[in-house]
Amino acid sequence: MPLDLTTRAATWNDLASVEEQLRHGDVAAVLTEPALTNIGIVLPEDGFVSGLRELATRYGALLMIGETHTFSAGWGGATTAWGCSPTSSSSASPSAAGCRSARTG
Numbered sequence: 001m002p003l004d005l006t007t008r009a010a011t012w013n014d015l016a017s018v019e020e021q022l023r024h025g026d027v028a029a030v031l032t033e034p035a036l037t038n039i040g041i042v043l044p045e046d047g048f049v050s051g052l053r054e055l056a057t058r059y060g061a062l063l064m065i066g067e068t069h070t071f072s073a074g075w076g077g078a079t080t081a082w083g084c085s086p087t088s089s090s091s092a093s094p095s096a097a098g099c100r101s102a103r104t105g
Contacts, residue, residue: 012036013044015051022059029062030055034078049084 008027011017021027030052036042049065056063065084067077078084 013042013048015048015055018052019055019059022055022061025059027059027061029064031064031066033066034082034084044082049082053085 008021008024010021012032018030022030032052034049035044053063055061063085065079067079
């Protein structure tokens, strides 16, 4: 199946962009990291992650946060340290030396 039929992309740190994609009514889950770490570190703007939680709830989508590098922010990673409340979070890759594992929280 073509990727464009199963995936929607939004601009990170832009709640209007996220809502534009959610309005279609066919998004099951919003997948993100608490901070982008593949291009240095890009922190979320104030209210972005809480806004994701609000939008996901409003449109009936799960909010899933993957901790890859930000788990070092403390117990529970940046997700906990910054008061995020995802439906699910994962730090599987760092806990398994970069290999996928089934650790979720």
